[in-house]
Amino acid sequence: MTTAPAVGNATDTADSGTGTGTGTGIDPRLAAFDAAVAADSRIEPRDWMPDAYRATLIRQMAQHAHSEIIGMQPEANWITRAPSLRRKAILMAKVQDEAGHGLYLYSATETLGAARDELLDKLHTGRQRYSSIFNYPTLTWADVGAIGWLVDGAAITNQVPLCRCSYGPYARAMVRICKEESFHQRQGYELLLALSRGTPAQHAMAQDAVDRWWWPSLMMFGPPDDESGHSAQSMAWKIKRHSNDELRQRFVDICVPQAEILGLTLPDPALRWNEERGSHDYGPIDWTEFQEVLRGNGPCNEQRITQRRRAHEEGEWVREAATAYAAKHEGVRK
Amino acid sequence: MTGNDWPLWEVFVRSRRGLSHSHAGSLHAPDATMALRQARDLYTRRSEGVSIWVVPSSQVTASSPDEKDSFFEPAADKPYRHPTFYEIPEGVRHL
Amino acid sequence: MNAPIALGDDALVLAQRLGEWAGHAPVLEEDVALANIALDLLGQARVLLSLAGDEDELAYLREEREFRNVQLVEQPNGDFAHTIARQLYFSAYQELMYGELATGPGELAALAAKAVKEVAYHRDHAVQWTLRLGDGTPESHERMQRALDALWRYTGELFQPVEGLPVDLPALRGPWLETVGEVAARATLTLPDGPDRTAWSAGAGRQGVHTEPFGRMLAEMQHLHRSHPGASW
Numbered sequence: 059m060t061t062a063p064a065v066g067n068a069t070d071t072a073d074s075g076t077g078t079g080t081g082t083g084i085d086p087r088l089a090a091f092d093a094a095v096a097a098d099s100r101i102e103p104r105d106w107m108p109d110a111y112r113a114t115l116i117r118q119m120a121q122h123a124h125s126e127i128i129g130m131q132p133e134a135n136w137i138t139r140a141p142s143l144r145r146k147a148i149l150m151a152k153v154q155d156e157a158g159h160g161l162y163l164y165s166a167t168e169t170l171g172a173a174r175d176e177l178l179d180k181l182h183t184g185r186q187r188y189s190s191i192f193n194y195p196t197l198t199w200a201d202v203g204a205i206g207w208l209v210d211g212a213a214i215t216n217q218v219p220l221c222r223c224s225y226g227p228y229a230r231a232m233v234r235i236c237k238e239e240s241f242h243q244r245q246g247y248e249l250l251l252a253l254s255r256g257t258p259a260q261h262a263m264a265q266d267a268v269d270r271w272w273w274p275s276l277m278m279f280g281p282p283d284d285e286s287g288h289s290a291q292s293m294a295w296k297i298k299r300h301s302n303d304e305l306r307q308r309f310v311d312i313c314v315p316q317a318e319i320l321g322l323t324l325p326d327p328a329l330r331w332n333e334e335r336g337s338h339d340y341g342p343i344d345w346t347e348f349q350e351v352l353r354g355n356g357p358c359n360e361q362r363i364t365q366r367r368r369a370h371e372e373g374e375w376v377r378e379a380a381t382a383y384a385a386k387h388e389g390v391r392k
Numbered sequence: 393m394t395g396n397d398w399p400l401w402e403v404f405v406r407s408r409r410g411l412s413h414s415h416a417g418s419l420h421a422p423d424a425t426m427a428l429r430q431a432r433d434l435y436t437r438r439s440e441g442v443s444i445w446v447v448p449s450s451q452v453t454a455s456s457p458d459e460k461d462s463f464f465e466p467a468a469d470k471p472y473r474h475p476t477f478y479e480i481p482e483g484v485r486h487l
Numbered sequence: 488m489n490a491p492i493a494l495g496d497d498a499l500v501l502a503q504r505l506g507e508w509a510g511h512a513p514v515l516e517e518d519v520a521l522a523n524i525a526l527d528l529l530g531q532a533r534v535l536l537s538l539a540g541d542e543d544e545l546a547y548l549r550e551e552r553e554f555r556n557v558q559l560v561e562q563p564n565g566d567f568a569h570t571i572a573r574q575l576y577f578s579a580y581q582e583l584m585y586g587e588l589a590t591g592p593g594e595l596a597a598l599a600a601k602a603v604k605e606v607a608y609h610r611d612h613a614v615q616w617t618l619r620l621g622d623g624t625p626e627s628h629e630r631m632q633r634a635l636d637a638l639w640r641y642t643g644e645l646f647q648p649v650e651g652l653p654v655d656l657p658a659l660r661g662p663w664l665e666t667v668g669e670v671a672a673r674a675t676l677t678l679p680d681g682p683d684r685t686a687w688s689a690g691a692g693r694q695g696v697h698t699e700p701f702g703r704m705l706a707e708m709q710h711l712h713r714s715h716p717g718a719s720w
Binding site: 130138157199252257259365373375379 | 499507516517518523530532533543618624626708710711715720
């Protein structure tokens, strides 16, 4: 469950590989790289690639991995209180999958020469980010369902195109992740359905959760296209396959009928079907909130990082013990 | 550097009905015994009867994609081209 | 006392404790491993409790004195060494117990045959970590020894007979001691030799006499379900 934080980054260095090869001085390696990307071939770890491509990928993949790990927290929050054993098992499995997804993504990032240690350090010190959606709290059991339906739904909308991203290990990690994630979204939807059709108190719980998670979920796709100028480079490199607004629109159009079946309303009075566009119009997003949460001012930013840091610090003696044991027993198989 | 200097391992899995091991990804583990168990947890959570190989990444010799003619220069290199990468170039913006 | 209830409660309570580690494990790989173990145990609990009644009614509507799990599994997680020590003691017992149960007659044999494979893996995980913590650094050794010592007093109860369970539990104590003793020795640890049960005539977990942390754990586990009587989820 998660999404790569909406990307728009690239650098304007000389070897950015926009591939407008005209005449003299074009590095043949860059030409080969550009041709491979244009042909929808995969770039693999031992292939030459522009430094900026590699840097962008490392950041995007690492932040995606961090998002999976941080994303465990709001949901793990309800494992001990799940209201049925079946739901407890489903939630435990989901959170376990998220840890696994983080591991797949760290593993893919390492193929670019970035060690997991360094990446975790950047996360802990705020130099790399995670999807800002996880800075919101899970206040009720229904929030678990809302995350499954909306947050995972947004993540899937984002992730399926990444299965065709230009960098091989990332694309393959995404294929693996997408396979495991479709059940997460279904389970979240089913959870909300049970609440919506349950007692009045349960229905109200579900509606309240959707009211709180809808707008932050839309923000997951990142700023509007006209404010996301640097996306062009990522699109050219086929790291990003669709624009923020395209994906956001796709998501809205999928959710509206789903909400109807759920018997829940979406908290947007401006939401309406536009026959001409063949899509739903929706209301304005409060981008100030988005910026504030990105700046560290969301409800849970502090809490999420503190918990991550603490788990890492408190686990150091364990990791050291394993390393010490391995050194003592090197070459001896058990 | 914190205490987490667990080396990197490459994981190869042959599914129950598979013909050969294929590369599933990598993981960090302190030794081979733990690497095998972690690989089982991470890469085969959903099936039984699989065969797993784990190999320290440092032990893998990879071919170079720059082969010319019929020569296959192993270059005695790691599977990943860049062993370390510290710098994020200036001007790379992120959301 | 109902054998499925006793075994089911053991598995349920330990699964609940292990669930508390999600997002807090010392390394991501252990988040996955501990969740694996918790899910196996929860699966066992659901099958066992369902033999005795409605799994959710039993899990969410009984009070402390009605639960029949051993006190060992309800102990708070503590640090990672404490959790591993609890796993070592308990999974070694479960492996022996299910092993016996699987070969016997009765409705539990099929469940036991499946469970014994799962708990063999749990025991292996506990053994691997006991070795690494015991024979790792001075700090890890001290923590692991402290954990073995602290939890020893709860191990005796594992081998008390359970009514309706066709397994000679007291007879398992010998093999169990051998197993954990051998691991401890290899891990440069000392197996405690003090009392393995508290002296109280009221009894222990199998008699519904639990420890103080258990009540708090149950409150957390049951609260939401109880807040919506009769609701389905």
